[in-house]
Amino acid sequence: MRVMIVDDDETLLRGMQEWFVAGGNEVVTFSKFEPAKSYLADARVDVLVTGVRLGAYNGLQLVMLAKAERPDMTAVVLSGFDDPVLRNDAASIGASFRVKPVPHEQLLDGVEAVSGRSFAL
Numbered sequence: 001m002r003v004m005i006v007d008d009d010e011t012l013l014r015g016m017q018e019w020f021v022a023g024g025n026e027v028v029t030f031s032k033f034e035p036a037k038s039y040l041a042d043a044r045v046d047v048l049v050t051g052v053r054l055g056a057y058n059g060l061q062l063v064m065l066a067k068a069e070r071p072d073m074t075a076v077v078l079s080g081f082d083d084p085v086l087r088n089d090a091a092s093i094g095a096s097f098r099v100k101p102v103p104h105e106q107l108l109d110g111v112e113a114v115s116g117r118s119f120a121l
Contacts, residue, residue, distance in 0.1 A: 002026045006036040007051035019104045033057040052079040063095050
């Protein structure tokens with residue numbers, strides 16, 4: 001599977017990348033909204049994992065843009081705060097919501113919850 005991870009926390013970004021690569025997935029990472037948005041315009045992504053805070057934009061906007069082109073894409077939104085509004089907003093656009101730091105088992109659960117399929121990490 002092709003996985004795209006977008007987060008402004010470089011340490012978390014690299015950790016998640018290692019988890020997905022170890023599961024045999026193709027992974028691309030971005031730390032900023034604009035390059036991630038550009039990549040999505042030209043590439044097929046099966047799973048999008050994104051942080052909420054991405055500079056002037058946020059991960060929910062990125063998920064909405066991606067799902068407009070590919071409604072079946074699996075999306076997980078990550079936040080440092082367990083905000084019920086963000087949780088509901090993520091659910092309303094078909095994304096799973098997880099609180100950082102997220103252990104890889106919880107990330108996997110989030111991916112499987114929205115995709116309805118088993119996934120390897």
